[in-house]
Amino acid sequence: MKAVSPKEEARLAYLLGQLERRTKELALQVEKMRLAEYVRLLEHPWRLMYVNFISGVARGLGIAVGFALLSSVLLYLLRVLVTANLPGIGRFIAEIVRMVELHLY
Structure with missing residues (x-):
């Protein structure tokens, strides 16, 4: 050597x-x-589908709740603008609020 x-x-x-x-x-x-955990998850396709299903349900629920809150705040603000009696805008917003309320009931 x-x-x-x-x-x-x-x-x-x-x-x-x-x-x-x-x-x-x-x-x-x-x-x-967490590569080992990911590989283990890929080895069990039913578990992978279950995890993806639960995460999809959670995302959908979050989107629905978020949209409901955002639209209710928007409708509240539109009602406040209507009661402020702004010329032109008030009539337009009142018509929108009326249409939305008709579809709610």
Whole structure:
């Protein structure tokens, strides 16, 4: 075997340390990504469908509640504008509010 100079040995030790440090960083990043949990989830397609179904229901419910709150605030603001008796705008907004109320009942 060929003899290695102390300078080369120090350089190899440095590179080995760098490699060890980068390997630990990569292992930590993979752990943060929860790659093993994701692979386990992909191995069970029914569980994956269940999780996606529940998340879809939650998103749909959130959208429905958010839209209901936003539209009720908007209707309230329109009623306030109508009672302010602004010329031109008041009549237009009153007609919109009337149409919405007809469809609600």
